Amino acid sequence: MIKPMKKLLLFVILIPFCTFAQNKPTPRSVVNQIKENVTCDWAEKTVDVFKAGNPDTEIKGIAVCMFADMRTLQKAVEMNCNFIITHEPVFYNHLDDTEAYANDPVYKEKRQFIEDHKLVVFRFHDHIHMTKPDGIYAGMIEKLGWKDYAVDDRGTLFKMPEIQLADFAQELKKQLGLQTVRVIGNPEMKFTKVGLAVGAPGGARQIQMLNMPDVEVMVAGEANEWETYLYANDATTLGKNKAVIFVGHIKSEEAGMDYCAQWLKGFVKGVPIHFIENEANFVTF
Template structure:
């Protein structure tokens, strides 16, 4: 009888331990739910912390900057899934910051608060549908205008460039947008180029007959900016609206948070919106 009672007491504890969610177990679930094979070479790896830590809460974001990390701690989360690098370059290489106080204080904050950070970049783009484009399409309400099933090309009712730019500014909660092109230009064909794919890919998209206006994240000013300005001066019916890297992809990470809720159970999951990187005057 005593043995049965002891077993009855131990069983709930053992079951609870078996059901404990860790960053590693969540990432393993993510690997099962993406539609692509998990790449051997990828930036989608743990960046900081112990992957076998018990999760208190999950925070999903675009950039794990200091303001976001502070919010994570305030919300009692300890596992962060971020789309972009945490330490200022694509591979999060930190040798150059050996004596940098900003890097060291950020690292210290992460370690003191026992935060685990995982980057989810390559595979959210590689899965079908591309989670970043799917989230942006939902946010902007463009689903009925999609023409290529990839979230990159759209055919819309005729619009004027200036009106469209103002519309995007409101939808994305932006302080400002940068527009290259004739403000009175009318168009129906739109290309979406999120993040920072580079000037060559931007120019390739602008060259497509299916694109009159490209909505882009960010670019080097001597590449896409220069090309779009030349196209405008030459009388081409082409334009670019830059909404910034964060806002061109952030709705995709909000989509990611909802996606995670479909298969990660018994753990709070929060989407954290990044604040603007700069102020305007």
């Protein structure tokens, strides 16, 4: 029979362990912490929601990524991460509407992989852009080393030392680890004023930026070829000192999710947090 004093001592010893077990982070608790740490109000209408899995699962590890493609999910499992925070959709469209894929073998196998490994997937898109500073732009500016060249608070406009377009494009290729970049403009054109338009904001917004007096060269993610491409080609043909460099959607924003992983480490404790870089999603010949 355990004496009263020994019972009390055992109780005191076990309290921290019981408390720790009860407070083990879950995807839901981490998302609640994210909501508390962004500087903006959390929007009622948003794509930043759980896309798969049980939000009350105990977290083993967190994987932060740009695209939650199969290779990234497999790597997360290898790293013992069961909570995936991704910037872009999981199931092939902005709202992750899967009705059209109900009988699609690729969708079904990806969904099955997520279920088999008890993964939980959350999209973090709108609010990482809405918070201040915009986490995606902050990460990209840090990656590119452009902080000292910024001329606006938003981190979209920059004044560079004069450089030739072809040389600038080569620098971007090296900095972002790209096989190729797409350049529209005179390769010998010299410039100092740069605009950064990450991701895929749409042709109208890209053209609006390129038309600004403060932008000679726009570094962009992706666009429809009948929109920004056509406009930039016409501008070049008409002798305008304008050019666009397309680096692809992933690489135009991915450093922002690396930034996100480091940001999360500032307030999410008790679980490992890893950034997983996406492999190239196409090859060139």
